[in-house]
Amino acid sequence: MDTDRDLLPEGLEDRLPAAAAAAARVTRALIDVMDSHGFDRVQPPSIEFEKSMASRMAGVQPRRMFRFVDPASLRTLALRSDITVQVGRIAATGLSAAPRPLRLCYAGQVLTIKGDGLDPTRERLQVGAELIGSDSVTAAGELVAMAIEALRAAGASGISVDFTLPDLVDTLAGVDGNGALPLDADKIEAVRRELDAKDAGGLVAAGGEAYLPLLTAIGPFATAIERLAAIDAGGALSTRIAALRQIAARLGTAARLTLDPSERHGFEYQSWLGFTIYADGLPGALGRGGSYAILGRAGGDEEPAIGFSLYPDALIDGLAGAEAPRDTLFLPLGHDPEAAARLRAVGWRTVAAVCEGCDPARLGCTHRLEGGEAVPV
Structure with a gap:
């Protein structure tokens, strides 16, 4: 079987x-x-x-x-x-x-x-x-x-937006390790991974001790952006911080805003900006x-x-x-098609009988067509 x-x-x-x-x-x-x-x-x-x-x-x-x-x-x-x-x-x-x-x-x-x-x-x-x-x-x-x-x-309803900076590590490490927080090329991926995991111990072990302060710039946007600005190494992130502030100002109170600058999950191809959207419930x-x-x-x-x-x-x-449940109009056998069309034109949903045994209630209908008008079942 x-x-x-x-x-x-x-x-x-x-x-x-x-x-x-x-x-x-x-x-x-x-x-x-x-x-x-x-x-x-x-x-x-x-x-x-x-x-x-x-x-x-x-x-x-x-x-x-x-x-x-x-x-x-x-x-x-x-x-x-x-x-x-x-x-x-x-x-x-x-x-x-x-x-x-x-x-x-x-x-x-x-x-x-x-x-x-x-x-x-x-x-x-x-x-x-x-x-x-x-x-x-x-x-x-x-x-x-x-x-x-x-x-x-x-x-x-209750929409919230979490901002991130997907190229954060690359920006701080710089080209050929000449950035504000330089890293050897073979350490960049490990530092990205540990920052994403929010693992302070793993970050230090990966050679990213200088990146530890970034783990504090997480949370409600107004607080986290100030912490990120305080970390800003030699202005390396100044344009990105200014951009985030400008976007947040445009959104106003349309959504709750948070910041997690080192988040990488789900941002495989994003560059300077990433954002995730959530809703209550x-x-x-x-x-x-x-x-x-x-x-x-x-x-x-x-x-x-x-x-x-x-x-x-x-x-x-x-x-x-x-x-x-939606209001649905039952059309008995032999109903007036013009009356049914008129009622559909003003928003009614209709279900037409195809046999004598069709039961309006069992078919989920709330009304029945009688005398050209809709009456409750």
């Missing part, structure tokens, strides 16, 4: 009606806010050549992608694990001649070979926006503010963003960019669980 015929693979699940409806509303709300800010939607395919997705941006991890051979071209294909990379390809090819800065947004499913940490989920909805051609402070402020606005429109991060670079037009020089990716599945699940 085939007992596992209807099982889904680990980390994959169906969206049933309430969750599917919530997903559609959340996606539409997010995209509508991005569209209102001048971001045009693109829809890249879910499968591409592995080489294209793996080589366009630094830090992309091909080992997380499902890969297989295309029987037509005999080249390796991959299911996308991140739409940001695809948007970069579109910007550098089909939209290479478009004026910069180029504003694009997207929504779609992404898949990975395995989940992240303790979360087994392998398929997620990714909704995001990318501003290509600039990674200025003004652009960063626009993107962070828009992400907050979009999540609020989708139903999230939802587990984990709702999204991440920051500055990065993509291969330029026709494979030329790199183009600066800044953007964010939202993963609203937890928000969708929460909204689906609190879904109120």
Whole structure:
């Protein structure tokens, strides 16, 4: 007997009606806010050549992608694990001649070979926006503010933003170890790792004792930015500190702001700025963003960019669980189709009988069409 015929693979699940409806509303709300800010939607395919997705941006991890051979071209294909990379390809090819800065947004499913940490989920909805051609402070402020606005429109509340500086160690170590806090090249990765882990002992053992004060510049933004400014070695971080202050001033009270300048998890390809977004009552991060670079037009020089990716599945699940029953109008056999069309035009949802035994209550209907009008069941 085939007992596992209807099982889904680990980390994959169906969206049933309430969750599917919530997903559609959340996606539409997010995209509508991005569209209102001048971001045009693109829809890249879910499968591409592995080489294209793996080589366009630094830090992309091909080992997380499902890969297989295309029987037509005999080249390796991959299911996308991140739409940001695809948007970069579109910007550098089909939209290479478009004026910069180029504003694009997207929504779609992404898949990975395995989940992240303790979360087994392998398929997620990714909704995001990318501003290509600039990674200025003004652009960063626009993107962070828009992400907050979009999540609020989708139903999230109590939003907080945690800022980081992904290239912090590289900036302080300097080129060839000639920075404000010099490091030998073979120690940089270990110092990055121990700072990310917030391990003071490991940081000292890795040769990064001079970086210990950075572990104190963590917490509420107003306090942490002052601590970071006090640490600033010879002005090496002055421009980044000024940029963070400017972004925070633009956001005002729109979200709770925190700072963790040495955070690296989830920022594989970001450069001078990274940020993570959270919301009250939802587990984990709702999204991440920051500055990065993509291969330029026709494979030329790199183009600066800044953007964010939202993963609203937890928000969708929460909204689906609190879904109120919708008013639904039952249309009996032989009903007046013109009356039904008129009521649908003003917002009614209708369910038509297809047999004598159709029961309005069992079909989830709250009203019944009688005499051309809706009456409670």
